[in-house]
Amino acid sequence: MNYTDEHVALCALNKIFGYHPELAIALMEQAGSALSLFDGSWAALTDVFAHAEALRPLLPKLIPSELNWATRELERVRALGFRFIGLSDDDYPQVLREIPAPPIGLYLSACSSPTEVFGLRPMIAVVGTRDISPYGREWCRKLVEALSSADVQPSVVSGMAYGADGIAHSTALQLGLGTIGVMPTGIDKVYPWQHRELAAEIVNRPGCALITDYPLGTSPVALNFLRRNRIIAALSSAVLVVESKTKGGSLMTAKYANEYSREVFAIPGRMDDIRSAGCNSLIGCNMARIITSPEELIGQLGLGSRVRGAGGSWHTGWTEARFRQHLENRFGADAPAVTVGMAIRTNRGATADDLTVFTGLSIGQVLESIGLLEAEGIITTDLLRRCALAATYA
Secondary structure, three states: OOOOHHHHHHHHHHHHOOOOHHHHHHHHHHHOOOHHHHHOHHHHHHHHHOOOHHHHHHHHHOOHHHHHHHHHHHHHHHHOOOEEEEOOOOOOOHHHHOOOOOOOEEEEEOOOOHHHHHOOOOEEEEEOOOOOOHHHHHHHHHHHHHHHOEOOOOEEEEOOOOOHHHHHHHHHHHOOOOEEEEOOOEOOOOOOHHHHHHHHHHHOOOOOEEEEOEOOOOOOOHHHHHHHHHHHHHHOOEEEEOOOOOOOHHHHHHHHHHHOOOEEEEOOOOOOOHHHHHHHHHHHOOOOEEOOOHHHHHHHHOOOOEOOOHHHOOOOOOOHHHHHHHHHHHHOOOOHHHHHHHHHHHOOOEOHHHHHHHHOOOHHHHHHHHHHHHHOOOEEEOOOOOEEEOHHHO
8 A cells, every 4th residue: 555644644653652642642633633743833732741741751752753764664564565554544443443542553464455354244352361271272262163153253353372362363263253363562573473373374364364553573572462452352342251360461451341341251260260260350340241151142242143053062063972983093992092082071171190080091091192182182281281172172
């Protein structure tokens, strides 16, 4: 696209006032445009800072050299195949304009237009802890599966992090949903770097995108994640919290969502599981509605009916008989790995010691079977070596 002088000015303002976009918006409203702020007229607009004296030092940054920087920035954006969308652009997401302090600009990496990414379907955020449990892993996937089977299929918004974010994005891609990754870095970086293949799949899938409001080259630092979380909440008509500790980004996203009058839902968990403590707290404080079933959730989101599996169950199609046959084909009919795999299917979170009791096998056979099942991608284990089926088989 061709960038106008106003685009250049918005890009510069986004850099200068990235953490305080409300001040840039107030200045633009008084001056009439972003570009006019760089001709020295800001000196007459200092009353905007009457209640934010600590930010007054930002005003001298409104100088022509910042426009030169922004011109070079946009040239690099175009050369790298990205896009910059300014607050005044027609294809800037309307839902972001609804919040008190929308980003002055967004950087976009996608094979689709902004309208195709933001304007064709509702957006639902799915967020949670990086240290996700087998329980959280299972239900994160099942909730995204439910979204994919609704009459109105939304795009899944999340933050590209380990754990719940990565599962939400990858499951959405597997099931044909759109997904939007909101990044705490420049659009030219991927964090964590282990998700670079996931990032590549997102930007090459129609209707999907990576977005950020940070300039090129920005590295992830703690403060960046708060800005990222507010965009996740603002883009979404509802936020689903899969698992969360009592402190963390998911709770901040839920807080922003409540401030922006978005719906918040949370999956309840065990009282003694720290990874569910945040969700339980949100529900207990009436900051989130409890998720008791995918069917109920789809109805509350207003996305239409959900197709049930046989017998009214919510599953991915891996019946007991089909799963056993799959294991026997992989390992042989009488292999200990088949016995251990079937035991894990009905005892999510079981440890090796538990499985020796459930199966009657020796600890050596159980440990060897766990290793084989994990290497084949059939199960996962957490830091405490608790076993659960991989999301594909859950």
